[in-house]
Amino acid sequence: MACISGGCQSGCYKEKNEEEEEQLPAEKREAANGVAPCGSDICVKCKVKETIAATAAAVGGGGDGGRFCVDCFRSNLFGKFRFAVTSNAMVSPSDKVLVAFSGGPSSRVALQFVHEMQHKAQKNFDASRDRSLPVFGVGVAFIDESAIISVPSHEYEKAIEDMKLIVSNLDPPKKEFHVSAIGSVYSSCPSDGRDRLKELLDAVSDITGKEDLLLHLRMLCLQKIALERGYTKLVLGSCTSRIACHVITATVKGQGYSLAADIQYVDARWEIPVLLPLRDCLVQELNMLCYLDRLKTVEAFNGSRSGINGLVSSFVTLLQEENPSRECTIVRTAGKLTPFHFNKIPDIDDSSVHLASQRRQKKFNLKPCESLPPESFCHICNSPLSESDLRSLSSFENCQTSAKIFEVTCCPSCQFQIFPKEPASVDHFYSLLPQPIIARAKNGSLGNQRWLREQIQDCLLSDSEDGT
Template sequence: MCQVEEEYNDQLERAPLPSVSKKCVKCREGAAAVVIRAGDPYCRECFKEYFIHKFRAMLGKNRLIFPGEKVLLAVSGGPSSCSMLGQVQEGLSLNAHKKLRFIPGIVYIDEGGAVGQSAGDRQTKVAELQSVFKATGFPYRIVPLEQVLHLPSSVLETVPLPSAQLADTYKAAVGHFIHTDASSGLSTETQTDTSALHIQDSDTHALQRVLASAKTLTAKEDLLHTLRQHLLVHTARTEGYSKLMMGESCTRLAVKLLTSISVGRGAQLAEDTGFSDSRYGDVITVRPMRDYSAKEIAFYNHMFHVPSVFIPSLDTKAVDKASIQRLTETFVTKLQADFPSTVSTIYRTSEKLQSACRSSSAADRCHSCLLCMSALDSNIETAASALQATQISEKLSQNTSPSTTLSPGRSPPEALGSDEPTGQCCSSGGGEDCGKTGSGGGCCSTKKADTCDLKSLLCYSCRLTIKDMASVELLPDYILSEAQRRQRRSHMREEIGEFLLDEADEANL
């Protein structure tokens, strides 16, 4: 039996801590200044060379950015996007070993109105970012998120590229760029000062109503991400940029991968986490920072004084269980602290994913989601799919039991204790007044049918986001107008469907 007087401290031995070399793992001479992974210490110069080489190797390996091409850098003010901006500035400098050959531009989306910032706080953050942008010498634009309310519906259309950019085409473009005057091809544009952008209070209130209509923080963040992406693509198209460069790190993409699976975006993982995203056709999104962990970026920014600006977001100071995104981020970061290979394992898994609809023609056949513009995964014809089971459960839960008896003199909504009409006309005068403007804009059942039609244009994840909204009528006008246009085209196609040739008939011709 255990005795209180017995001492066991002499028999316990502490496990020895892993020793870290004080010399650089690369040059073997310099003193170690940073340890990226266990057993990988780097000196200051070798770490900088390693960091720069990884960025340029990522761009050179994929060969998507052609020489002389205009690339728009989406900078949010965070450490990752500011580090990306610094790498581009370093690659375009005169003393760069392998210079970058594209023409950069900067865009910042001011989301202060969405998170409830005052006008003075928004101007302060814009002024801080402007000092960072002016130091680079690149042209920049500061666009408030309120402009998303005035976008044209063409932003939701996929514009196909004129021709596929193959490897031999890339080599030919590089050779042509080298033999021509490279300095004239990389002429920088004049900087644009957009600090005096006028933001109307009505637009800010309308944007806040759109986000406030979402009941959960998960739906708000998804909706905000969708609107921000639409505004970035529209800015790139209007300014003549063919590439959109994002600053998402490896840690951020690992969190995004698990979050996308949790919210039902498993079919879009290849586009959401891959190096390139060509769902919009003419504007291709690239992620050159996807090989960097948050730890590497933080060390580099601290050691080489890369400036960044803290911008509050929707989940700032939120609890861990406030949203699926926040909970997944907490889970991954805590697991990464105990198991350092967590983020890299998730990241390597995302590299092996591929999209079902890869070409533009395939994307046309699969259609695209109204909000995220990804391949539509909700048009599944298999009766045993999870989506079909969910839809059947929703229909059964909404149907009224046939054995329900109604009290005499009471309408079905009153008998069921619901304010929503069930198959009845909203007009008290009968069916002859249904749909007239004098009766409040038409029948409620018609509005409900319109909502169902809108859901048919969305992928599974975006359906969940719309389901959490109080009213879809608060969505921006360009989304609603595009939804009506797609519904009219679908109805027209059904009417003339018997006169159209299907794929089998076209193959036999």
């Protein structure tokens, strides 16, 4: 019988604990005694398995993941993704989600994690009796830019086949794979828009402006695919590293006012809301996961950036090498900016979505959409315009052409970097723009005119005061 007194010196409890400890595996026994496995550190989470620090160093680093074992590293990374999705009510059972896929590690991990969420939802659906909650759909979209980026035909065909294979090898439910040429923003026939697209890009002399315009056209293509195919959400693979670069480039380009709109988890200024579930994940971690899980990537279309974008990317990479927390610090600092009212999922008849929306409004002190004036956006990059930008629109009253009106109603950054410097070339540049941009400009101009009229309402003469 065991002793009751806590001061017993018989050693009965000690003998029992030693017997239990001897039954433990060697790794757990060493971890319990505070001894790391021979030759390496132990995982900071499970306190049992070896870390991936050596592997991370061999493949170029894994961010903060070098402190974890393989299983805990993957669990931690997926936990960031899942928390972003659930806390911001990104996906509901009735959604149809389109994942933008470039073939790189970021979009590959985004596709994998979205697939795993869908696969788990399908298993729960099959196991439930009432089957009341449907399983959200998933599609994959790739924007083909071979018309403006020279890629050998055999490499292009192999890359497309590799992408199709990646999507088809995912477990059910089946996912549709869409390939759309960048020129399709002009027409459903790629050859019709290819020449106009080249001419449009050639009209932009600034290297950074050309890259930015191409980025905006890519988003228009993704929106077009989503609208035509019935998707309700668009997932991008933008991670902490990419967002950190954007924070600095936007600051350099004078886009500080609209910066808060671009770095949030949700961006619903577009007709199809854009989601960034990998916002809290470093690119080093995503590369590491692709290596560990043998997730195939396709690098044929991932070219290097130049101009301001390339300089900032190199600068941030250097900062990250000196201090692995630099990218997180940049994004966390920019995250203190107050989001816009469209940086949340639009309210729908779903209690979980409504609750997440309320929490987010309270966290960032956001006002309800109905209490805010309508936003005005740049016709090219879709950035929200500040009041000072809108006041400068009063100059369009002296503009004689549609092209000039279009130019002055864009944001200063696009005016400086994308529009031709010669006034005579503006009309030609305007004639080359895709119809979706022109249509958005016509709709937006009406809102801008209403805003201007409200601002100068006190200065306007009524019919009875015009002196006639």
